[in-house]
Amino acid sequence: MEMTVPFQLANNTPLSLSPDFILPEFKRPILSKVFPSDSIPIIDLNVHEIDEGQGSSPLVSKISQACEEYGFFQIINHGVPKELCQKVLAVVTEFFQLPHEERAQYLTKDHTKQVKVFNYYQKYEGLGKVIMWSETFSHPWHPIEDFTHLLPINPPQYREVFAEYAKEIGALMDRLLSLISQGLGLEKDCLKKKIGERASLYSQANYYPPCPDPELTLGIPAHNDIVALTVLLQSEGVTGLQVIKDEKWVPVDPLPHSFVVNLADQIQVLSNGRYKSVDHRAVTNKWLPRLSLAMFYAPNNEIVIGPIEDLIDEEHPPKYRNYSYKEFMEEFYRQEGKRRRVKEAFELQR
Numbered sequence: 242m243e244m245t246v247p248f249q250l251a252n253n254t255p256l257s258l259s260p261d262f263i264l265p266e267f268k269r270p271i272l273s274k275v276f277p278s279d280s281i282p283i284i285d286l287n288v289h290e291i292d293e294g295q296g297s298s299p300l301v302s303k304i305s306q307a308c309e310e311y312g313f314f315q316i317i318n319h320g321v322p323k324e325l326c327q328k329v330l331a332v333v334t335e336f337f338q339l340p341h342e343e344r345a346q347y348l349t350k351d352h353t354k355q356v357k358v359f360n361y362y363q364k365y366e367g368l369g370k371v372i373m374w375s376e377t378f379s380h381p382w383h384p385i386e387d388f389t390h391l392l393p394i395n396p397p398q399y400r401e402v403f404a405e406y407a408k409e410i411g412a413l414m415d416r417l418l419s420l421i422s423q424g425l426g427l428e429k430d431c432l433k434k435k436i437g438e439r440a441s442l443y444s445q446a447n448y449y450p451p452c453p454d455p456e457l458t459l460g461i462p463a464h465n466d467i468v469a470l471t472v473l474l475q476s477e478g479v480t481g482l483q484v485i486k487d488e489k490w491v492p493v494d495p496l497p498h499s500f501v502v503n504l505a506d507q508i509q510v511l512s513n514g515r516y517k518s519v520d521h522r523a524v525t526n527k528w529l530p531r532l533s534l535a536m537f538y539a540p541n542n543e544i545v546i547g548p549i550e551d552l553i554d555e556e557h558p559p560k561y562r563n564y565s566y567k568e569f570m571e572e573f574y575r576q577e578g579k580r581r582r583v584k585e586a587f588e589l590q591r
């Protein structure tokens with residue numbers, strides 16, 4: 242029988258089905274109950290938006306509907322070159338395949354560190370800490386010139402490929418924010434302005450080695466993204482992302498040369514709850530390593546977020562109070578290791 246060598250986490254722990262990695266029974270994914278019955282919308286971006294007033298182009302309506310009903314969609318014909326997507330996936334995969342000692346230089350539990358390798362975990366009462374079946378590498382991506390010197394020198398192409406990718410994603414994010422603003426009936430630049438000129442943009446690469454029994458583990462537990470918007474690139478040929486729709490988990494099969502876009506908490510709050518930041522998770526699989534590369538767009542700490550005034554009226558009273566992103570992040574860190582409910586802490590009582 243073929244023996245596979247377990248993946249060595251950066252902290253020098255072998256990824257194995259030891260008790261540290263096994264979820265309590267009530268938290269396991271029950272993969273046999275996940276059917277590809279429904280999937281998130283697929284939106285073709287290769288259409289010209291007819292500028293005939295706000296929110297009236299078919300593309301804007303499709304995006305708006307996806308944001309209201311799913312909070313998630315896949316985009317195709319998005320304009321980011323295919324070779325570049327393949328290159329960035331390859332170079333980030335290579336990073337995770339470096340000797341663990343080399344990845345260990347980025348290990349930290351310090352939230353203020355900009356470049357970091359870490360492992361997701363959950364704490365369960367009476368059981369302690371369970372580590373997720375993955376490793377994560379995070380760093381800022383804009384303005385990339387300010388951060389390039391902090392990025393890995395190994396693999397040797399990392400800095401160059403990532404810088405090129407970051408530029409493309411920056412342009413795509415701007416277009417998406419404009420379309421989403423129009424979907425809400427707002428000026429094209431409204432969301433971008435609300436999130437702020439000096440936004441906090443950082444990437445999060447998640448590497449999921451094959452797992453001998455995916456029923457016992459999760460790559461990333463159920464969560465919603467706390468930022469404003471996420472653009473996610475995933476390995477082709479292997480599914481891992483699952484999204485909640487009508488209280489059921491729905492797998493998101495990667496389409497060739499596509500991105501997954503999801504609305505995160507700050508847009509849910511800015512839209513006064515009209516657009517949804519939806520729960521999702523990553524499950525593991527037996528056969529292939531999987532990589533996902535999330536590019537996050539978030540406000541910086543000083544920015545005040547709250548429902549946009551134009552979206553509030555008698556029928557739609559504000560659902561959240563205003564807060565600074567710093568306050569939001571403090572609440573996020575307070576809930577470390579738990580199933581987080583961060584924006585709920587800022588809900589207004591009726």
Ligand SMILES: O=C(O)CCC(=O)C(=O)O
Pocket residue numbers: 445447461466473475481482521522523532533535
């Ligand atoms: O691996 C995935 O597809 C999900 C990643 C994710 O949800 C995240 O990085 O926030």
Ligand SMILES: [Fe+2]
Pocket residue numbers: 464465466521
């Ligand atoms: Fe996420």
